[in-house]
Amino acid sequence: MRILLYSGKGGVGKTSVAAATGVQLARLGLRTLVMSVDPAHSLADAFALRTGLFDAKTADPFEVRPNLYVQEVNIQVELKRHWREIAGYLTTVLRTSGLGDVEAEEMAILPGMEELSAMLYVNQYRKQETYDVVVLDCAPTAESLRFVSMPTTLDWYMKHVFPMERRVLNAVRPLLNRMSPVELPADSYFANIKELFTRLDGIDTVLQDPQVTSVRLVTNAERMVLRETQRAFVYFLLHGLSVDGLIVNRVLPEEASQSFLAASRESQQQVLEEMASYFAPVPVRQVPMFAQEVVGLERLDRLADLLHELDPNPVAVTRTERPYSFDRRNGVHQVRVAMPFAEKGEVGLFMKGDELVVEVGVFRRHIGLPTTLAALVPLRATFEDRTLVVELGEPT
Ligand SMILES: Nc1ncnc2c1ncn2[C@@H]1O[C@H](COP(=O)(O)OP(=O)(O)O)[C@@H](O)[C@H]1O
Ligand SMILES: [Mg+2]
DSSP states (O other): EEEEEOOOOOOOOHHHHHHHHHHHHHHTTEEEEEEESSOOOOOOHHHTTTBBBBBBTTTEEEEEEEEEEEEOOOOOHHHTTHHHHHHHHHHHHHHHHTOOOOHHHHHHHHHHHHHHHHHHHHHHHHHHHHEEEEEEOOOSHHHHHHHHHHHHHHHEEEEEEEHHHHHHHHHHHHHHHOOOOOOOOOHHHHHHHHHHHTTTTHHHHHHHHHTTTTEEEEEEHHHHHHHHHHHHHHHHHHTTEEEEEEEEEEEEOOOGGGSHHHHHHHHHHHHHHHHHHHHHTTTTEEEEEEEEEEOOHHHHHHHHHHHHHSSSSSOOOOOOOOSEEEEETEEEEEEEEEEETTTTTEEEEETTTTEEEEEEEEEEEEEEEHHHHHHEEEEEEEEETTTTEEEEEEOO
8 A cells, every 4th residue: 555645834735736646546546545634624625525425523434436535534533433541531630620521521632643543544544455545635744744753752652651651550559549639540541552552553664665655745836835845855854754756836827927926926936946956856746826726526637637747657656765864873973865976076065054065066955954963064974885974963
């Protein structure tokens, strides 16, 4: 099963592109699920699904067309389906602290529960081979990153905190239950956590496997959006995910030059040039601005036609190697940049803001660094098998 994850800033067109990609994939004969992981769901709206026909309350995949299913993860359903004991315990605690029933239930929804629920489904579909491809319509960038980093965080919790918490609680429960105003979590609470964790087994490896998971960033040709896209690109990479394509949505057509949009078009063209050089060799594809919103199957079909011209096979695995990665070897931070085209020669390195600029001959690349590395300076660089290895260290 392939997993295609669409992320980007709010409002750039993630849902439209994800939905249309789903349409395209289903037409290619693949069993396709488009799943919304954005708590502000708009997938059903993009498909113009009438309520009654599509029942978001069941939160189960809904068949829109042969081979094409849509699912919106509904937290209310998930609380009952996957989080019963955990939410139940939290609600009890919150009630004890004086909250009313409804508020307590509302507060028992923890950040991340929705994302984790989506991940439980993805893992289930993968194991049961229910679909050939799952297209994830993600929340804006920051939340998507939380989504992909969740398994690692959980893993840490399960290894370090969970066993201790459970042991300590079992030891003190008889005593504390008599004195404490707050009820302690029952064993079923821990059983629930453990069960969920077991069901997530393997998902982190899957997300980091470029043969399975590809991240596609949707963006607009605007400077502010570009900055966020560059950061997203770096951070997805840092989490070990491969970004194998960018979709620049709402590009103004040439005729816009003859209108009051002339200046916007001009500026978009500049940003587009910058994008191509920044993200190379990752392809940057352009989707024009339409006269109308992309709502309903008919318009999604048209967007799907266009996407098909840009990329006839969205499930093809095109990038198996990451353009650059961050590493730590023998206590030294390294940035490893794949440079299949670089020739041996003078390598120029300097920092510019939080970017590392690498120059090899006429070749120049800006690499956005994660905050933990941004305060360091390049110490030396070597070539290792078509990879430029830059060592970073404290400034002296
Ligand atoms: N290329 C386009 N031309 C015109 N309208 C678009 C285009 N792409 C998206 N839209 C519209 O813009 C709005 C926001 O798009 P949406 O896909 O919901 O963004 P996101 O999911 O990133 O928040 C929707 O009303 C959508 O129909
Ligand atoms: Mg959306």
